[in-house]
Amino acid sequence: MKFRPDKDQITWSITGIITALVVMLIYYVIFKGNHILSGIHSVINGMEGIVTGLVLGYILSPIMNFIEQKILEKIWEKAGAKRDEYGEFRQKQLIRNIAIVITMAIVIFVIWSFLYYIIPQIYQSIREIIRNIPMYYRNVDLAINRFMESSDPVTISTVNSIADQIYIRINNFIQETVLPNISQIITIVSMQALNVINSLINLIVGFIVAVYVLNSKEGFCGKGKKMAYAFFREDIANELISSSRLIHTTFTGFITGKIVDSAIIGILCYIGCLILKIPYPLLIAVIVGVTNIIPFFGPYIGEAIGTLILVLINPWSALEFLIFVVILQQIDGNILGPKILGNSTGLSSFWVIFAIMFFGSLWGFVGWILGVPVFAVIYALISRLTNHYLCKHNLPTDEDTYIDTAYIEDGSFHYLGDPSSTKYRSQKAASSWSRIFRSKHKEEHKKAHIDKASDNDQAKKDE
Structure with a gap:
């Protein structure tokens, strides 16, 4: 006789397997999370050119849209070109290609101008600052000496003490950190030089990817919407698309x-x-x-x-x-x-x-x-x-409504400061001082009430 599990047994088995996998995943994330992060970091490094292209295409998209919609399409309209029933020109792809070429030309011109005009001037300024550091040091030293000459002995002693401490810390840093690790510093500088070369390669790949992204951005959006409506309910898909917007x-x-x-x-x-x-x-x-x-x-x-x-x-x-x-x-x-x-x-x-x-x-x-x-x-x-x-x-969404709200009961709002709002600690607690004085006041009031009651009883006896 063959064993045939019923529907409930299959459901519980699948639930148990999924639960075990989730527990194992949580355990691995908590105790082996560094392996996951290193793996993600390796994937990101390997995909850096693609990521650069996606980011570059996303940033350049508004520029391309402006060139395409505000300039080129206006030129096509003035030339007598007609739009179809969807509002598109027959030469849509040609217009897009021209817009991409102009956009990339603008970006390359900006980068070239930055490298050719701005970077050399910045480099020259930094070189002059470094070359003039001894002069700046003498100016600062002269200003400090002038200040010291016009100061009292206590101020002079304090400034000398601070200067000695700074000198000692700088000297210790050079002797204990910089000089023993000079080989590591050279290695780090060499690695940074290699990183610069790698970044240039990724930038070139990024430009190529950005061209494809700009050319097919509507297709990417269409595929995303198609998948959303394929795998989710209509209302959930609409919310996902709205959140993406x-x-x-x-x-x-x-x-x-x-x-x-x-x-x-x-x-x-x-x-x-x-x-x-x-x-x-x-x-x-x-x-x-x-x-x-x-x-x-x-x-x-x-x-x-x-x-x-x-x-x-x-x-x-x-x-x-x-x-x-x-x-x-x-x-x-x-x-x-x-x-x-x-x-x-x-x-x-x-x-x-x-x-x-x-x-x-x-x-x-x-x-x-x-x-x-x-x-x-x-x-x-x-x-x-x-x-x-x-x-x-069926509750209001404006934030001001909830500022003075003490609690909601059966759809009705109860507000702070309302004497009828007595639940959920909605009454304002008195401070320690007020409780002390209020307790004293209550004792006096209670004593006065007892004395008054005793006087009334004595009056009844006398009658």
């Missing part, structure tokens, strides 16, 4: 806006440094523009680095630069930033700081830049999910 809008709005905003700030900083005759204007402007990409903290980082460089060269120029950058930051924060970025993230200042610190600790410099849009997407998705379930329970 939210992610796309948030990232493109923030990243492109931040790049444009930082470029404008860098150009304005360069012009201002030229007018004020601040040393090394291009180097200072590049520092301010690049650090401005980092939300919230970026302007302060650029301001601190630029001021530190100029203090060694000319303290008066450093003061002028500091005042100028503060004014520039006010223009950016109150005029340029809101005009270009708008409210692309929808996050308050607290959540912006939280996102920068959290994702910066995970991903480093990349986390400082991408942490805000990533957290904005997570925040928006959680808000949408929360509002979905609130509507499902």
Whole structure:
């Protein structure tokens, strides 16, 4: 007689197998997670060219769309070309190819200009700063000596003590860290040189991949939607596609806006440094523009680095630069930033700081830049999910309604401060001092009540 398991036995068996696999997976992630991370890191390194191409294509997509839709299609319309019933030109692929060529030409021209004009000037500025370090050291030493001559003995002793401590720490660092590890430092520098070559190769691969991404971006979107409707219910697929649009809008709005905003700030900083005759204007402007990409903290980082460089060269120029950058930051924060970025993230200042610190600790410099849009997407998705379930329970979705809410019972709101709201610890607890004085007041009130009752009893007896 053959054993034939029934439906329940098969279900429980499959459930047990899946549970065991999940437990094993959790165990492996907890205790062997470093192997998973190293494997993921290896895959990412191997796919760096593809990832670079995808990111580059995504960033360049708005530029190509502008060239294609706002320039080339207008030219085709003026030339008398007609659109079909779907609103497309018969020469759609030709227009797309021309747009891609123009976009890539613009990118190559920008990179070439940066390498040919800007990098040499920055390199020359850094060389001059390094060459003039002895002079800067003498200037600082002279300023300190002048300060010491006009100071009292206690201040002189304190400054000498601090200077001795700094000298001892620098000397210990050189003797204990730098010199014993000089061979490792040379190895690290050599590895970085190889990494630069590898990055150039990945950049070339990335450009090729970006061309394919720009040419077939509608096809990728169509395949994604097709898979969503194939594997999920219609409402779930619609939510997934809607969430994808939210992610796309948030990232493109923030990243492109931040790049444009930082470029404008860098150009304005360069012009201002030229007018004020601040040393090394291009180097200072590049520092301010690049650090401005980092939300919230970026302007302060650029301001601190630029001021530190100029203090060694000319303290008066450093003061002028500091005042100028503060004014520039006010223009950016109150005029340029809101005009270009708008409210692309929808996050308050607290959540912006939280996102920068959290994702910066995970991903480093990349986390400082991408942490805000990533957290904005997570925040928006959680808000949408929360509002979905609130509507499902026939509850309001505006946040102000819940600020003074004590509890909800049978669909009715009970608010803090309402004497009828007596459940779920909704009454405000008294402070320790108020409890002390209230207890004393209660004792006095109780004693007065007892004395009054005794007087009434005595009066009845007398009657």
